Amino acid sequence: MAKLVLVRHGESQWNLENRFTGWVDVDITEKGAAEARSAGERLKAAGYTFDVAYTSVLKRAIRTLWHVQDAMDLMWIPVKINWRLNERHYGALSGLNKAETAAQHGDEQVRIWRRSYDVRPPALEAGDSRDVFGNPRYAGASRAEVPLTECLKDTVERVLPYWESDIAPSLREGKNVLIAAHGNSLRALVKYLENVSDADIMGVEIPNGAPLIYDFDENMKPTRIGYLA
Numbered sequence: 347m348a349k350l351v352l353v354r355h356g357e358s359q360w361n362l363e364n365r366f367t368g369w370v371d372v373d374i375t376e377k378g379a380a381e382a383r384s385a386g387e388r389l390k391a392a393g394y395t396f397d398v399a400y401t402s403v404l405k406r407a408i409r410t411l412w413h414v415q416d417a418m419d420l421m422w423i424p425v426k427i428n429w430r431l432n433e434r435h436y437g438a439l440s441g442l443n444k445a446e447t448a449a450q451h452g453d454e455q456v457r458i459w460r461r462s463y464d465v466r467p468p469a470l471e472a473g474d475s476r477d478v479f480g481n482p483r484y485a486g487a488s489r490a491e492v493p494l495t496e497c498l499k500d501t502v503e504r505v506l507p508y509w510e511s512d513i514a515p516s517l518r519e520g521k522n523v524l525i526a527a528h529g530n531s532l533r534a535l536v537k538y539l540e541n542v543s544d545a546d547i548m549g550v551e552i553p554n555g556a557p558l559i560y561d562f563d564e565n566m567k568p569t570r571i572g573y574l575a
């Protein structure tokens with residue numbers, strides 16, 4: 347049966363600066379590019395190949411995908427880009443330093459904002475320059491679909507329709523699928539695929555550039571799950 351590989355983008359400039367990012371379109375660093383290339387080289391060396399790739403509309407995921415494709419000599423495969431694979435929206439925290447925010451609001455509050463399943467960070471206010479509604483890359487999305495903040499539950503609810511409509515059908519057709527996305531959009535998928543409880547998902551972390559591999563049976567149940575050795 348088909349294989350699914352999830353890759354979180356390589357280190358971004360705001361990962362390096364320890365800033366909340368969400369839907370802000372920050373690029374990867376040189377270290378992040380090297381992590382992405384290494385992921386591709388390791389996948390190729392282990393005999394993996396892909397028929398189709400999916401990514402978000404954010405350049406840290408897109409560029410990571412390019413590096414993986416290049417390292418695997420798979421620049422030619424179809425790539426589908428969709429905002430539903432974007433990072434979880436960080437609301438009014440977007441752009442703030444994580445350590446400074448913890449110093450101001452306390453470690454526990456920041457842990458809740460970062461890892462709780464259903465507590466949203468404070469929302470962007472109307473007119474905030476960080477609100478991306480109206481940006482051409484979100485042309486197909488309604489006001490309700492372009493968030494002003496999100497908790498992980500919200501992210502699950504906008505990732506899953508895309509999983510069902512586009513990604514799962516490719517796997518059912520026997521295609522090997524690569525997804526290059528983000529820490530929290532991938533946690534949303536992991537929660538669904540591995541049936542992780544709302545409480546346990548708080549402890550799940552997705553490292554930059556580490557391929558996470560799923561083998562499926564014919565009923566789309568994962569039979570083997572693990573990071574590339």
Ligand SMILES: O=C(O)[C@H](O)COP(=O)(O)O
Pocket residue numbers: 365366367368433436460528529530
């Ligand atoms: O959006 C971000 O800041 C990061 O990509 C993920 O952040 P987190 O580790 O706080 O969820």
